[in-house]
Amino acid sequence: MSRAPLALLRRVPYFAGLPDAILTALSAVAIERSYRRGEMIFLEGEPCAGLYVVAAGEIKIFKLSPQGREQILHRLGVGGTFNDVAVLDGGPNPASAGAVSDASCLVIVRSDMRRLAETHPQLAWALIESIAHRARILVGMVEDLALRPVKARLAKLLLAEAVQAAASQDAGDDAIDRSQMVTQADMAARLGTVREMVGRALRELSEDGLIAMDRHRIVIQDREGLVAVAEGS
Amino acid sequence: MNPRMLPEINEALCTGCGECVSVCVPHALALTAGKAVMARPDLCAYGGSCEPICPVGAIQLPYQVLFDPHPAVSERGRA
Numbered sequence: 517m518s519r520a521p522l523a524l525l526r527r528v529p530y531f532a533g534l535p536d537a538i539l540t541a542l543s544a545v546a547i548e549r550s551y552r553r554g555e556m557i558f559l560e561g562e563p564c565a566g567l568y569v570v571a572a573g574e575i576k577i578f579k580l581s582p583q584g585r586e587q588i589l590h591r592l593g594v595g596g597t598f599n600d601v602a603v604l605d606g607g608p609n610p611a612s613a614g615a616v617s618d619a620s621c622l623v624i625v626r627s628d629m630r631r632l633a634e635t636h637p638q639l640a641w642a643l644i645e646s647i648a649h650r651a652r653i654l655v656g657m658v659e660d661l662a663l664r665p666v667k668a669r670l671a672k673l674l675l676a677e678a679v680q681a682a683a684s685q686d687a688g689d690d691a692i693d694r695s696q697m698v699t700q701a702d703m704a705a706r707l708g709t710v711r712e713m714v715g716r717a718l719r720e721l722s723e724d725g726l727i728a729m730d731r732h733r734i735v736i737q738d739r740e741g742l743v744a745v746a747e748g749s
Numbered sequence: 750m751n752p753r754m755l756p757e758i759n760e761a762l763c764t765g766c767g768e769c770v771s772v773c774v775p776h777a778l779a780l781t782a783g784k785a786v787m788a789r790p791d792l793c794a795y796g797g798s799c800e801p802i803c804p805v806g807a808i809q810l811p812y813q814v815l816f817d818p819h820p821a822v823s824e825r826g827r828a
Contacts, residue, residue: 697811729797735815736817737815
């Protein structure tokens with residue numbers, strides 16, 4: 517079972533400063549939905565069901581090319597929100613969402629969100645902040661795709677994954693969850709390239725002595741060197 | 750300890766062409782009922798040759814990414 521709605525909403529970064537009265541009102545209208553690993557949550561172009569808050573597990577937001585190639589826009593864990601854009605503009609879902617692991621989400625439908633935002637300006641401001649944050653991430657992604665070669669993007673991704681793994685270990689979570697692991701296909705989908713390019717870049721980084729492939733581990737041996745590759749220096 | 754990680758085979762995608770079985774040096778993979786299966790998981794060396802050879806992307810190797818727990822070794826390597 518996932519945590520209680522009110523406690524979960526407090527974990528949403530941009531809801532954190534909201535008074536309990538608003539969070540209680542949000543939790544009262546939230547609907548919980550569960551998904552199996554690999555299950556679709558919604559499809560791009562479908563009418564918007566509402567704002568989603570990840571209550572358990574991990575989900576991905578992605579776009580598909582006409583040839584079926586996947587570009588992952590975001591991966592979200594507990595407390596992450598998605599579909600904010602469609603909730604605000606009332607348009608269709610701008611991207612698809614799927615469960616990376618067994619997951620559950622709280623869904624707050626658009627009409628409830630709008631009613632609460634109209635009566636609680638702090639909630640409206642929190643939503644604006646979340647959209648601004650999302651825009652900042654997307655601008656960074658555009659910069660990466662347009663200006664950085666695959667090897668640099670891969671170096672950046674590996675560093676981010678290792679930082680996340682180190683944070684999990686610091687939090688006392690030594691067991692490695694499958695959702696915390698990445699395949700070459702996962703990396704390709706996040707980097708806007710194909711698996712073959714990821715394989716080639718991993719080989720190059722390994723030959724440069726920056727990483728080592730050790731069975732199911734990619735060990736970053738030279739952190740500073742990998743940062744230099746990520747920054748293109 | 751974590752359980753031994755193994756390549757993941759998507760049975761729905763696998764066409765049973767046998768390419769992965771032919772490149773698996775330790776013979777951990779086999780064809781059973783027209784599908785590739787991890788017949789001898791104890792032999793799998795996680796070499797990764799099965800993944801790129803699969804024409805339909807049915808085999809994937811999950812990786813954990815982490816910093817070197819012994820950074821002094823890598824510092825020496827960079828000097």
